[in-house]
Amino acid sequence: MSAVTEIRHVGYAVPDLEAERAFYRDKWGLREVAATDGLVYFAAAGSSEPSVVRLRQAADRRLDVIELATASRADVDALHVRVNAAGCRGIFAPRELSGPGGGYGFRFFSPDGLPFGISCDVKQDQSRVLDALESIPARISHVVLHSPNHKAAVQFFVDVLGFRVSDWLGDFMCFLRCNDWHHRIAILPGPPCLNHVAYDMASLDAMMRGVARLRGEGIDVQWGPGRHKAGNNTFSYFVTPNGFAVEYTAELERVDEANWQPTVHKPEPSVMDLWGIGTGGPHAMPHPAPDAGLFQPAEV
Ligand SMILES: [Fe+2]
Numbered sequence: 001m002s003a004v005t006e007i008r009h010v011g012y013a014v015p016d017l018e019a020e021r022a023f024y025r026d027k028w029g030l031r032e033v034a035a036t037d038g039l040v041y042f043a044a045a046g047s048s049e050p051s052v053v054r055l056r057q058a059a060d061r062r063l064d065v066i067e068l069a070t071a072s073r074a075d076v077d078a079l080h081v082r083v084n085a086a087g088c089r090g091i092f093a094p095r096e097l098s099g100p101g102g103g104y105g106f107r108f109f110s111p112d113g114l115p116f117g118i119s120c121d122v123k124q125d126q127s128r129v130l131d132a133l134e135s136i137p138a139r140i141s142h143v144v145l146h147s148p149n150h151k152a153a154v155q156f157f158v159d160v161l162g163f164r165v166s167d168w169l170g171d172f173m174c175f176l177r178c179n180d181w182h183h184r185i186a187i188l189p190g191p192p193c194l195n196h197v198a199y200d201m202a203s204l205d206a207m208m209r210g211v212a213r214l215r216g217e218g219i220d221v222q223w224g225p226g227r228h229k230a231g232n233n234t235f236s237y238f239v240t241p242n243g244f245a246v247e248y249t250a251e252l253e254r255v256d257e258a259n260w261q262p263t264v265h266k267p268e269p270s271v272m273d274l275w276g277i278g279t280g281g282p283h284a285m286p287h288p289a290p291d292a293g294l295f296q297p298a299e300v
Contacts, residue, residue, distance in 0.1 A: 002078035003162020004068045004118060004178045007140050007185075010197050011054035011064035012244060013298065019241035020055055027217050028199075028246065029136030029210070034100055039300060041100055044199065046138025048124035050101035052199075056300060061242050062293030063194050064300070065107065066143055067117040068161070068178075073104050076120050079161065080106045083118075086160045091115060091297045097122070111156055112147050112192035113294030118161075130202040135209035137199030141233075141249050142183050144198075146190030146288045150174070153187050166255060167230045170267035175230055182231040182253040191290040196237060196245035200252065204234050207250040211236045223280040226273035227251075230265050236278075237285060245285050 014020045021040050024030045030042035030053060041051035056064060070076055076094050083106075084090065091107035097119060105119025130138050147153035154174045157163040163176040166183055175183035188195055201207040211221055222245070224236035233252040239245055265271050272282075 001162055002070060002075035002082075004070055004079070006069040006179060007143060008049050008067040008069050008117075008119065008122065009052045009054055010066055010140070010143065010194075011056065011298065012242075013056045013058035013060070013062045013064050013293070014242035014244075015057070015059060015061060016242055017055055017057035023219075023240050024053055024055070027214060027219060028240075037300070043125065044137050044139050045134075046127055046130045046200070046202070047140070048127040049139075050122065050125050051099070052137075052140050054099075056298065060292035061244070062296075062298075063114060063291050064293065064298035065115045065117050067105075067119060069122070070118055070120050072120055076105055076118060079118050080108075082160050083108050086156065087111070088160075089113075089295060101125070107297075109295050110153070110192075112145075112149070112153060114145065114192055114194075114291060115293065115298065130206070132203040133205055133209060134202055135206055135213045136201075137210075137248065138202055139200050141181070141198040141200040141247075141252055142186060144186045144188065144195035146188050146193050146195055148190070148192060150187050150189045157185060157187070164257075165262050166260065167262050168264045169230055169271065170264070172267070173230075177255055180254050180257060182233070182255055190288040192294055193288050193291040194244065195288065196247050196285070198233075198235070198247035198249045201248050201250045204250045207234055207236060207248045210248045214238060221279060222284040223282060224273075224278040226275050226278040229271040229274055230263075235273075237280075239286060243286055 042053040101122040103122035107117040
């Protein structure tokens with residue numbers, strides 16, 4: 001079955017573009033690679049994607065796109081048929097793309113109204129293996145979303161986009177994979193919006209050094225450092241100048257596709273955080289509210 005295979009990039013619109021730009025470039029550890037037509041693009045050192053973050057200035061903070069990858073033009077076309085058959089509202093049909101790396105893809109709104117793209121043939125750039133002590137992100141790890149109908153949203157990702165369920169936390173948080181990493185998307189109940197975007201660090205030491213580096217820049221952790229039981233990944237959550245939650249993570253579990261059996265983890269503090277030594281908590285994260293761009297195309 002045609003399926004999504006990876007997350008490519010996340011596009012945001014923000015009222016204070018310069019603050020967000022300085023955050024990703026000078027603090028978070030991405031590299032600004034292009035600024036054209038009002039869009040600023042950032043790449044991650046360990047990722048061959050031409051960009052992992054795209055910023056645009058707008059009056060309201062909103063999600064512009066979550067761009068996903070698939071393997072071929074035939075897969076793009078097949079996924080487009082399935083997305084249409086599921087009743088999703090289209091943004092544009094499969095076509096040649098003009099962003100960094102070009103490619104071929106389409107864009108649509110999820111049933112909740114969040115904007116997604118699916119593409120193939122995006123020209124990949126050079127990447128490198130980060131040193132285990134480098135405190136900058138290697139690549140996007142995962143994206144967590146809220147949905148007012150989270151079980152239907154999970155089914156959409158499984159049935160239409162080809163994701164597999166890795167684990168549940170109780171009956172409210174589902175971890176979904178599209179390759180052998182334990183999760184690339186996770187879904188929580190709540191108004192339709194982004195919860196956070198996480199970035200893989202080369203090691204646990206790299207994550208801790210990243211926390212220290214950001215702290216030195218006056219950006220403190222909102223929750224963490226800690227380790228989640230589901231996925232076994234370490235975490236430290238921060239908030240960008242425009243109010244989006246971002247995470248440094250490390251050691252996310254890899255899944256043996258042939259033998260993996262999903263677990264329903266009991267939702268309790270020691271499962272949310274195996275260590276229990278971090279500061280803050282979910283309560284210190286931005287309060288979820290419906291995204292300002294639901295069912296409104298970003299036009300770029
Ligand atoms: Fe996360």
